[in-house]
Amino acid sequence: MNELAERVHAGDAPVVPTQRLSASWQRSQEYGAPAERITPVYTGDVDDESLFFRCGQQVLQGLHETLANEPVSLMLTDHDGHVLSRSCQDRALLKALDNTYLAPGFAFSEREAGTNGLGLALADRMPSLVRGDEHYCTGLWDYTCAAVPVLDPVHGWLLGSVNLTTWSRKSAELLFALAQTAAGHTSALMLARGRGMRPRPSPRGEVFRVSTAAHPEPTPELSQPWHTALDELRAALADGLSVGVVGEPGVGKTTLLATALRRAHPHDRILHASPPAPDDTASWLALWTPELGKHNTSVIAADVDTLPSWAATELAGILTAQPRGPLAVTAREATTIPEALARHVDKVVDLPPLRxxxxxxxxxxxxxxxxxxxxxxxxxxxxxxxxxxxxxxxxxxxxxxxxxxxxxxxxxxxxxxxxxxxxxxxxxxxxxxxxxxxxxxxxxxxxxxxxxxxxxxxxxxxxxxxxxxxxxxxxxxxx
CATH class of the missing domain: 1.10.8.60 (Helicase, Ruva Protein; domain 3)
Structure with missing residues (x-):
């Protein structure tokens, strides 16, 4: 990534750390993203009935009225990077965006468009600002894109992003702040219009939890579907395989894994690692090497599908470099396990929902x-x-x-x-x-x-x- 490093000048520190940009460029190369001209996939289908769309549109409409005379395009995307809506009154910017297909119905994830603001925000689940030649594709060098992911305020699911795009020569700091404000207001409006359920708690203070073999937590006698999943996990662990459990949030995936690990390795301590807050990701990764080196330790990496893409890649590298026993992970679906970690998972077991x-x-x-x-x-x-x-x-x-x-x-x-x-x-x-x-x-x-x-x-x-x-x-x- 020497080419990217040369673009990051001293005294012009990017909002997005070079580490994240480099990882995004690497993924773009692996995806075979275009280097000169964007030709994204057009779906034409826009879900305009969801609570996320309705709340996001209301927030962006208010912001659009405030920025009516500014060359700024306000966009809403879904979790796959498909542009759902676009608001802009600057004719020159609109024409340029149309020429690069940054318009409703087109997909602009990293896979289709390489490193860009909204693609990086969705991949890493973190606010992202990509300016000028930090874009992977030269066809996007004329723009600065600030994007912020929007998560479900109750469950934490990735719903999409708020994306503000302007010319690359324009100031980026205000654009970034406006995108963060719009995403926050969208999430708050969704919570206010929802069923009055409690917002998702912050992961701070509960990132790593250890249980010992001396004090196992008792579990009740449950039904056949639970025991079927448990038996599959025990058989895989007995064969030395790495395992994953997938299912809806709150269904008991970690409890199932802990029960299987305790029966397969009754003398091990169990380290349960939850996803960190975005700002704590680097320190969270630093804890893995000393923990993986400890003997008689079984590790559960929970909700790996909520990890930033760069963090999942870093964790996969740590697992490869550190000899240890099988890994256990949880995610919502098998397809949502990050590709870098999916290579380490040999067996995936589905736990049915409580209903x-x-x-x-x-x-x-x-x-x-x-x-x-x-x-x-x-x-x-x-x-x-x-x-x-x-x-x-x-x-x-x-x-x-x-x-x-x-x-x-x-x-x-x-x-x-x-x-x-x-x-x-x-x-x-x-x-x-x-x-x-x-x-x-x-x-x-x-x-x-x-x-x-x-x-x-x-x-x-x-x-x-x-x-x-x-x-x-x-x-x-x-x-």
Whole structure:
């Protein structure tokens, strides 16, 4: 990457470190990205119904009105780099962008366009500023691109990016700040318009966790799908293979891996490494070499699909250079494991979501209740039925929160101790007013002996209205 290094002049330090740019250039070469002229893939399909698109468009529209007289193009892309929207009133810039196909419907990931602002932001899941000849393709040297990834505020999934593009001779610092602000406002607006769920916690302070063989965490007896996945992992580990577990967030992938590792290597300590915050990635990587060199240590690298691409490549290099036992990783899907790490994974096992394992709900609830309260927690038949029939969109993590809150109120959990969300079926995203209304209806109906007619009287509703609301929100109170 000597050519790139020559472009980074002293006194003109880039916002993106040279290490990230070099890694991006290397990936661009491996992808066979064009070096002179962009010819990206055109899909033509734009998802304009998603919450991300609607919130992002509202934020960019407000910013566009502020920058109406500036030669700046504001774009929204999806997680694959497809441009979803573009706003710009400068005719010269628009014509130039059309000539390079930086327009709605075209894909501009690193794979299609080489190193560029939005492609790098999506690959590394970090804010990125690429200026002039820092672009891999000479056809993009006339531009400066500032892009910031937008993550799902609840689950942390990569949704897309906000990208601001201008001429390369223009000041980049303000462009970068505006892109960061727009991405932050998009995420905040999504959270406000969602179901009122809690935002995703920061990984700071919980990056590395160690459990020892002397104090293994007990697990409840679960159903056949769990044991099938466990047996596959144990067989692979017995053969000395590196393994991965994929599944929805919160489904218990790390717990499954820890159980398999403990049975395969009962005397090992287990190091569980969670993804770091973007600013902590370098120090996170520095911890791997001393840990991998320790004897009798099994390592779980969790959620590797959320790692920046350059960090996944660095980690793969550390694993190659450091002789050790098999690696264990988790990810949402097998295809989302970074290519550099996928080469180290021999066997991938899928763990079904909790809604497809209804027989696991009650044993898990009893286990989580005892751990939260310090003694046995029982569930009435009505509460147990409500837990088993709920669809658990956030899987075991959601069950843990629900049980912890219910067990804090009683050793015998009934439907009135459960949150309204558990007593409602799948529904569209609710406004805050609708959420409050639904919760009040559920609270009244969960009281013993309360009929819909009585609940309507308490809430000041008509009898027909409350039945319509029960159907609208999918409310079901077990007898």
């Amino acid at each position: 497809r394992r209804p027989d696991d709900v009650l044993p898990l609830a009893e286990h989580l209740g005892k751990r939260a309260r310090g003694r046995d927690v029982r569930f009435t038949p009505a509460a147990a039925r409500a837990l088993r029939t709920y669809h658990w969109p956030d899987n075991t993590e959601q069950l843990r929160r629900v049980v912890r809150e219910a067990a804090a109120r009683s050793d015998v959990v009934d439907t009135r101790h459960l949150p309204p969300e558990v007593l409602c079926g799948p529904t569209r995203a609710l406004t805050r007013i609708e959420t409050l209304e639904r919760d009040e209806i559920v609270r009244c109906l969960a009281e013993p002996g309360t009929t819909p007619t009585r609940a309507a009287e308490i809430l000041g509703m008509g009898r027909a209205t409350i039945y319509r609301k029960i159907a609208q929100y999918g409310i079901s109170i077990p007898d």
